Amino acid sequence: MLKIKNLRVNLEDENKEILKGVDLTVEAGKVHAIMGPNGSGKSTLSYVLSGKDGYEVVGGSVSLNDEDILEMEPEERAAAGLFLAFQYPVEIPGVGNMTFLRTAVNAQRKARGDKEMSSTEFLKEVRERAKSLQIDAEMLKRPVNVGFSGGEKKRNEILQMAMLEPKMCILDETDSGLDVDAMKLVSEGVNSLRDAGRGFLVITHYQRLLDHIKPDVVHIMANGRIVKTGGPELALEVENNGYSEILAEVA
Amino acid sequence: MANFESVEVKEGVDQETVDAVREVGGAYKYGWETDIEMEYAPKGLNSDIVKLISDKNEEPEWMTDWRIKAFNRWEKIKEPKWSMVNYPEIDFQDQYYYARPKSMTEKPKSLDEVDPKLLATYEKLGIPLKEQMLLAGVEASDDIEQGERKVAVDAVFDSVSVGTTFQKELKSAGVIFCSISEAIREHPELVKKYLGSVVPVTDNYYATLNSAVFSDGSFVYIPPGVRCPMELSTYFRINAENTGQFERTLIIADKGSYVSYLEGCTAPKRDTAQLHAAVVEIIIEEDAEVKYSTVQNWYPGDEDGNGGIYNFVTKRADCRGDRSKVMWTQVETGSAVTWKYPSCILRGDDSQGEFYSIAITNNHQQADTGTKMVHLGKNTKSRIVSKGISAGFAQNTYRGLVSMHPKAKNSRNYTQCDSLLIGDKCGAHTVPYIEVKNNSSRVEHEATTSKVDDDQLFYCRQRGMDEEEAVALVVNGFCKDVLQALPMEFAMEAQQLVAISLEGSVG
Ligand SMILES: Nc1ncnc2c1ncn2[C@@H]1O[C@H](COP(=O)(O)OP(=O)(O)OP(=O)(O)O)[C@@H](O)[C@H]1O
Ligand SMILES: [Mg+2]
Numbered sequence: 001m002l003k004i005k006n007l008r009v010n011l012e013d014e015n016k017e018i019l020k021g022v023d024l025t026v027e028a029g030k031v032h033a034i035m036g037p038n039g040s041g042k043s044t045l046s047y048v049l050s051g052k053d054g055y056e057v058v059g060g061s062v063s064l065n066d067e068d069i070l071e072m073e074p075e076e077r078a079a080a081g082l083f084l085a086f087q088y089p090v091e092i093p094g095v096g097n098m099t100f101l102r103t104a105v106n107a108q109r110k111a112r113g114d115k116e117m118s119s120t121e122f123l124k125e126v127r128e129r130a131k132s133l134q135i136d137a138e139m140l141k142r143p144v145n146v147g148f149s150g151g152e153k154k155r156n157e158i159l160q161m162a163m164l165e166p167k168m169c170i171l172d173e174t175d176s177g178l179d180v181d182a183m184k185l186v187s188e189g190v191n192s193l194r195d196a197g198r199g200f201l202v203i204t205h206y207q208r209l210l211d212h213i214k215p216d217v218v219h220i221m222a223n224g225r226i227v228k229t230g231g232p233e234l235a236l237e238v239e240n241n242g243y244s245e246i247l248a249e250v251a
Numbered sequence: 252m253a254n255f256e257s258v259e260v261k262e263g264v265d266q267e268t269v270d271a272v273r274e275v276g277g278a279y280k281y282g283w284e285t286d287i288e289m290e291y292a293p294k295g296l297n298s299d300i301v302k303l304i305s306d307k308n309e310e311p312e313w314m315t316d317w318r319i320k321a322f323n324r325w326e327k328i329k330e331p332k333w334s335m336v337n338y339p340e341i342d343f344q345d346q347y348y349y350a351r352p353k354s355m356t357e358k359p360k361s362l363d364e365v366d367p368k369l370l371a372t373y374e375k376l377g378i379p380l381k382e383q384m385l386l387a388g389v390e391a392s393d394d395i396e397q398g399e400r401k402v403a404v405d406a407v408f409d410s411v412s413v414g415t416t417f418q419k420e421l422k423s424a425g426v427i428f429c430s431i432s433e434a435i436r437e438h439p440e441l442v443k444k445y446l447g448s449v450v451p452v453t454d455n456y457y458a459t460l461n462s463a464v465f466s467d468g469s470f471v472y473i474p475p476g477v478r479c480p481m482e483l484s485t486y487f488r489i490n491a492e493n494t495g496q497f498e499r500t501l502i503i504a505d506k507g508s509y510v511s512y513l514e515g516c517t518a519p520k521r522d523t524a525q526l527h528a529a530v531v532e533i534i535i536e537e538d539a540e541v542k543y544s545t546v547q548n549w550y551p552g553d554e555d556g557n558g559g560i561y562n563f564v565t566k567r568a569d570c571r572g573d574r575s576k577v578m579w580t581q582v583e584t585g586s587a588v589t590w591k592y593p594s595c596i597l598r599g600d601d602s603q604g605e606f607y608s609i610a611i612t613n614n615h616q617q618a619d620t621g622t623k624m625v626h627l628g629k630n631t632k633s634r635i636v637s638k639g640i641s642a643g644f645a646q647n648t649y650r651g652l653v654s655m656h657p658k659a660k661n662s663r664n665y666t667q668c669d670s671l672l673i674g675d676k677c678g679a680h681t682v683p684y685i686e687v688k689n690n691s692s693r694v695e696h697e698a699t700t701s702k703v704d705d706d707q708l709f710y711c712r713q714r715g716m717d718e719e720e721a722v723a724l725v726v727n728g729f730c731k732d733v734l735q736a737l738p739m740e741f742a743m744e745a746q747q748l749v750a751i752s753l754e755g756s757v758g
Contacts, residue, residue: 075716083713086710092707095727095731099724103716104714
């Protein structure tokens with residue numbers, strides 16, 4: 001599904017290397033987790049994959065279902081099935097959450113040459129999905145993320161993901177800021193989307209999330225590289241011992 | 252689930268925006284011209300031309316005299332230079348002041364007799380002059396409860412009114428809605444009493460010019476206690492080359508009446524600039540209310556700043572009676588240069604004035620626009636919400652006066668003035684003038700300037716919208732407070748316009 005080969009990325013403004021050769025493959029139907037110290041490049045990787053400005057790819061390649069995505073515009077990557085749940089979701093004043101969602105859903109449908117969703121169909125689906133994430137009608141009406149609590153923003157990201165039905169989902173610290181109950185809701189949301197045709201890349205600092213969303217593979221990222229890859233037990237090791245042992249081991 | 256229903260409506264509105272962006276592909280949609288035989292007054296301006304215009308309209312002598320007085324004054328005064336706009340000097344002798352389709356020489360008795368070419372022009376503009384239920388140009392979308400809304404239209408083509416719809420139905424409600432030239436002939440007592448009573452002949456350079464040469468426009472009278480049974484609108488079309496359009500609108504809302512009035516305007520693409528200098532006067536008596544909404548979409552000129560309309564307009568409402576109310580809402584997307592300050596004279600006690608504005612300038616457009624709130628009566632209230640958006644090389648100025656006179660005790664003003672910049676070659680300016688001459692009144696002013704945020708755009712694009720859709724969505728969000736003040740049909744059109752007029756502003 002997602003193949004990242006020796007990806008090297010600099011900041012565009014400064015000549016600073018942030019990703020120093022990332023290799024990672026997420027197969028369809030699998031959940032991969034990335035853990036790693038602050039500043040190791042996890043969010044940067046998610047931004048580069050989704051096409052944000054400000055980064056320069058100096059080497060390597062990324063393909064999504066065998067299609068090179070590095071040359072694509074962000075919206076083309078989105079239409080190809082790439083979704084990023086942001087670490088810090090953006091507020092858009094004056095734009096209703098529903099309006100935003102529907103514009104996004106139909107933009108992707110149009111880009112793929114599919115028929116747009118009718119308003120009845122759309123409403124029905126939003127209501128259902130919102131309900132299971134305990135997002136009420138009031139929140140759907142409010143402007144995108146404006147005045148949302150940290151946890152509400154994260155739930156809103158998952159609602160968008162559910163509506164857009166992407167093939168490759170990247171979740172950047174979706175668990176941070178969630179209370180115990182919200183963590184369960186979000187995890188259930190993610191788990192209900194798990195299927196054979198969909199891949200997940202879950203960035204997190206905590207084992208707690210991985211108790212709910214059971215990963216197939218866990219990667220440790222440090223200083224712009226994947227330094228270790230293992231099974232779910234690797235996350236437990238981090239939880240218990242921190243990174244120092246792992247980092248010493250690979251140094 | 253009432254909440255969802257209102258959401259649903261907004262949904263449809265935004266979908267229109269998105270579709271408009273996709274379909275129109277950058278061009279000014281109304282830039283074509285109608286090939287029609289015209290009759291012109293000789294080029295240039297002198298007292299004979301003024302008399303000729305008066306003569307063409309079959310006016311009584313008092314009207315001709317009024318015009319001549321205005322003309323004599325105009326000859327002695329100079330163009331104002333205080334606004335923040337630049338344009339080459341206008342040669343007032345090098346243009347036409349009267350242009351009428353030949354087929355309008357004999358005034359058609361009904362719309363059925365109007366030249367099919369003219370009817371086709373309005374049809375193409377999306378304003379069919381049939382007495383139908385919807386404001387034309389707005390296709391019913393599946394989410395919108397269109398209901399049984401009727402909109403009466405007065406269609407002005409260059410210097411003349413082509414026709415006015417629903418006149419009979421309005422008449423049975425006691426409402427007079429006709430062209431101003433017809434009103435001068437048919438209702439001289441009303442015109443004499445009110446014309447120039449809000450914007451005097453001496454008001455300013457362009458108002459004086461307009462008083463001398465206005466050729467047509469709309470007239471509205473709502474009798475006491477009548478709620479106008481439908482929205483009224485005037486659609487202005489400039490078609491002839493090298494011709495100025497000078498229209499005059501006079502609206503009188505008698506005691507306890509209500510009317511919502513809409514105004515739209517477009518013009519063909521031309522390399523040379525054209526002048527449009529209008530005057531709108533509104534008189535609002537005790538307990539009456541007027542809503543005046545404008546979607547101004549005159550040709551803005553090309554990407555390099557050639558051509559376009561110079562839109563120099565004086566609009567003013569006089570809240571004469573106690574508890575009278577006026578609300579101006581404008582969406583200014585067109586014109587090369589805009590110079591316009593729809594104002595409220597809050598004369599009656601407890602009267603209220605509101606001004607909601609979106610001004611979008613792209614490429615080389617310039618806008619200097621705002622309002623004046625003149626508080627004269629006790630307990631008067633005013634509210635100003637201005638959203639200025641600049642892109643390309645454009646300059647956008649908000650200029651507003653709030654004045655509290657000594658007798659305007661316990662009056663309030665609230666001003667919110669926000670500017671949004673797209674790119675770094677454009678400018679936004681805010682010039683508030685505040686005068687408070689009593690100590691029981693309060694004026695609040697808030698202003699912000701921001702840039703379209705890259706993170707917002709990226710967020711939208713990650714969800715699948717292309718860059719222009721993303722900009723349109725973010726800007727429409729920025730304008731929301733004003734868009735909500737528009738009647739539904741206009742809100743849809745306005746959202747599309749916001750999107751279209753910003754095309755090519757990013758990337
Ligand atoms: N636009 C930028 N300008 C300057 N430095 C940047 C920029 N973007 C990323 N960096 C730097 O790149 C490094 C990687 O940052 P990134 O946000 O990817 O880390 P992270 O692994 O997501 O950390 P965290 O766990 O704290 O979220 C950091 O040192 C950060 O300061
Ligand atoms: Mg991060």
